[in-house]
Amino acid sequence: TTKTSRVPIIGFDERGYLNARRWKPGDDPYTLYAFNQRESERIPSNRALRDTRHYRCTTLHYDSDLPPTTIIITFHNEARSTLLRTIRSVLNRTPVHLIHEIILVDDFSNDESDCQLLTKLPKVKCLRNNKREGLIRSRVRGADAARAGVLTFLDSHCEVNKDWLPPLLHRIKQDSTRVVSPVIDIINMDTFAYVAASADLRGGFDWSLHFKWEQLSPEQRADRIDPTQPIKTPIIAGGLFVIDKSWFNHLGKYDTAMDIWGGENFEISFRVWQCGGSLEILPCSRVGHVFRKKHPYVFPEGNANTYIKNTRRTAEVWMDDFRLFYYSARPAARGKSYGDRVELRKKLKCKSFKWYLDNVYPELKYVCVVNCAIKVQCQEKKPSQGQAVQRGAVSAGSNP
Numbered sequence: 001t002t003k004t005s006r007v008p009i010i011g012f013d014e015r016g017y018l019n020a021r022r023w024k025p026g027d028d029p030y031t032l033y034a035f036n037q038r039e040s041e042r043i044p045s046n047r048a049l050r051d052t053r054h055y056r057c058t059t060l061h062y063d064s065d066l067p068p069t070t071i072i073i074t075f076h077n078e079a080r081s082t083l084l085r086t087i088r089s090v091l092n093r094t095p096v097h098l099i100h101e102i103i104l105v106d107d108f109s110n111d112e113s114d115c116q117l118l119t120k121l122p123k124v125k126c127l128r129n130n131k132r133e134g135l136i137r138s139r140v141r142g143a144d145a146a147r148a149g150v151l152t153f154l155d156s157h158c159e160v161n162k163d164w165l166p167p168l169l170h171r172i173k174q175d176s177t178r179v180v181s182p183v184i185d186i187i188n189m190d191t192f193a194y195v196a197a198s199a200d201l202r203g204g205f206d207w208s209l210h211f212k213w214e215q216l217s218p219e220q221r222a223d224r225i226d227p228t229q230p231i232k233t234p235i236i237a238g239g240l241f242v243i244d245k246s247w248f249n250h251l252g253k254y255d256t257a258m259d260i261w262g263g264e265n266f267e268i269s270f271r272v273w274q275c276g277g278s279l280e281i282l283p284c285s286r287v288g289h290v291f292r293k294k295h296p297y298v299f300p301e302g303n304a305n306t307y308i309k310n311t312r313r314t315a316e317v318w319m320d321d322f323r324l325f326y327y328s329a330r331p332a333a334r335g336k337s338y339g340d341r342v343e344l345r346k347k348l349k350c351k352s353f354k355w356y357l358d359n360v361y362p363e364l365k366y367v368c369v370v371n372c373a374i375k376v377q378c379q380e381k382k383p384s385q386g387q388a389v390q391r392g393a394v395s396a397g398s399n400p
Contacts, residue, residue, distance in 0.1 A: 012120040014045060014084070021080045021111075033079045034292045035157070035189040040081040043192050045088045049288070051162045052185055052196035054227045057284035058163075066169040068100040069242065070146035074138040075156035076107040080114060082157040082290065087121060089159040098165055099123050100148035105138040136254045136264050143248060151248055154287070155239040159187065159194065161286035168242040168285050171230065176244040177277040179268075181236045182285035189292050199283040200224075202233040204363070208329035209266050209311040211235065217363070230280040234273070234361035238265025240287050251275055252344045255313060263310030270318040273360050275350040308333045317341045320353045325366055 022041055023029050029038035051058075071090060075083060087102060106115035106128040115126040127141060143151050150172055152165070164182055171180045186195040200221060204214035216224070216231070224231075255267050272279055312333040315323040327334055357364060 009121060012117075017084065017117050018045075018080055021114075032077075033082075035079075035082075035290055036192065037079055037081070039190065039192050040079060040085075043081070043085070045081070045084045046092055047085070047159075049089075049159060049161050049194050050196075052183075052194075052286050053162070053284055054199065056226070056228050057167075060167070060228060060284060062166040062170045063173060066098060066166060066173055067150050068098050068148050069150040069152045069165070069169060070100050070142075070148040070245075071102045071152045071154060072105065072139060072142035072146065073102065073154050073156050074105040074107055074135055074142060075109065075114075076132070077109045078114070078156040083114070084118070086154065086156055086158045087118065087124060090154070091122060093160050093162055094165050098169065101125055101146070103127060103142045103145055105129070105142045107134065107138045108132045134259050136258045137256050140253050140256055143245065143253065146245060149245050150242060151245050152242045153240065155289060157187070157290040158240065159288040161185065161288065164285045164287055167282045171280060171282065172242055172244055175278075176247050177272075178280055179236065179241055179243045179247075179272050179277060180230070180280045180282055180285075181233070181241040182287040183281060183283055184237060184240060185286050185288040187288045187290045189290055192290075194288050196286075199227065199231075202231050202281060203235040203237060203265075203269075203279075204361070205235055205266065206329065207325040207364075207366075209263065209314065209326060211237065211265065214363075228284050230282050232360075233279050233281050234356075234364075235269040236265055236279050236281075238268070239289065247277065251277070251348070252341070255310075255341055257341075258310040258313060259306050262307035263314055266311060267314040267318065270314065270353070270356065271345075271350070273351075273356055274318060274353070275345075275348045313341065317345055318350075318353060322353050322357070322366070 018041065023037040029036050033040075073083075073086060087104075090099070090102060100123075102121075102124045104115050104118060104124060104126045106112065106126060108129045108131055109115065112128055115128060118124050119126050125145075127145060129138060129141070133141070139153060150169060152168070154160075160182075168180045168182065171178050183197055183199050183201075185197045187193070188195060198215070200216045201213045202216060204212050206212070251268075251271055254264055258264055258267070269279055308330060311326070311330070315326040315333070319326060357366075
């Protein structure tokens with residue numbers, strides 16, 4: 001069991017903070033947050049976690065002068081128990097000199113004290129939106145306010161594990177164009193048990209821009225002599241990653257015309273790869289995440305419509321003529337507005353989506369039929385040897 005360096009909390013009334021919003025006997029414990037609120041509240045805010053890394057990770061050494069980071073956590077009506085546990089896990093398992101600040105962005109939650117009371121915790125600051133903005137615009141607000149040179153985005157229902165941050169900062173220090181993500185362990189939405197995820201996974205997707213976890217192919221696994229090596233990934237889940245702030249700004253931050261949730265991980269992943277960066281998953285960094293089967297909050301335009309609007313913006317800007325495969329998979333996307341990010345791509349002189357398919361994700365197969373409207377040299381790709389892995393219907397990160 002991992003020993004935690006418990007950070008003393010002075011002036012913060014944890015019991016009062018949690019008791020004010022507790023589950024009431026007789027109520028359905030899943031109604032408010034789409035996970036078991038009753039079970040979450042039974043678990044201490046600073047519980048110990050099993051170290052889920054490969055044993056070789058404990059032998060690695062990192063630079064002593066790693067850059068400090070601003071940790072940005074956005075939320076909307078998050079359960080107080082999970083929000084507090086996210087923050088306390090960061091405080092307990094992160095070298096204090098590596099945390100410049102923890103910025104909470106409250107996306108117009110019903111009770112503003114959910115956020116404000118947490119500013120009594122070390123390093124914590126609170127920003128509150130005066131209307132519902134959604135994950136993407138909330139993250140940009142947090143990033144703009146950040147004073148550290150490196151940004152770390154976390155979801156509001158996570159628990160970081162032992163030595164999670166140094167591997168991420170080390171890779172950024174070596175190359176500021178890298179965007180790095182931890183292995184995302186599973187926190188069970190019913191029992192809140194912390195379960196290790198496979199380290200042989202990477203992000204993938206299909207032509208409908210549906211995210212999925214994929215097993216590395218046998219060839220890719222054979223190439224991995226060292227299990228601590230970073231894994232190149234075509235796409236990140238979106239909720240948990242670290243990026244250099246100057247690089248984030250240079251790339252155009254997030255597409256702030258996207259609404260609420262969904263599709264932003266595709267947009268930023270394509271943009272990073274096509275515009276000169278890379279995406280990695282680091283097996284020696286582990287963060288647990290509560291995977292839910294549905295969203296507990298309301299989408300003003302509906303869940304499906306919002307996702308389609310956001311992914312169409314991504315397809316039109318970054319996928320070139322391959323966007324026709326997206327429209328074939330999602331006919332409802334035709335006719336949705338998609339905005340003006342095309343100029344950003346021209347300004348950054350980014351590579352084509354054909355380059356991305358050839359060099360980053362050759363496993364994504366595509367077939368051209370007679371009279372295919374796509375103006376590229378098409379061929380049938382071999383089916384991916386990676387096997388899709390289901391962790392939860394709502395992927396990490398993508399829930400404010």
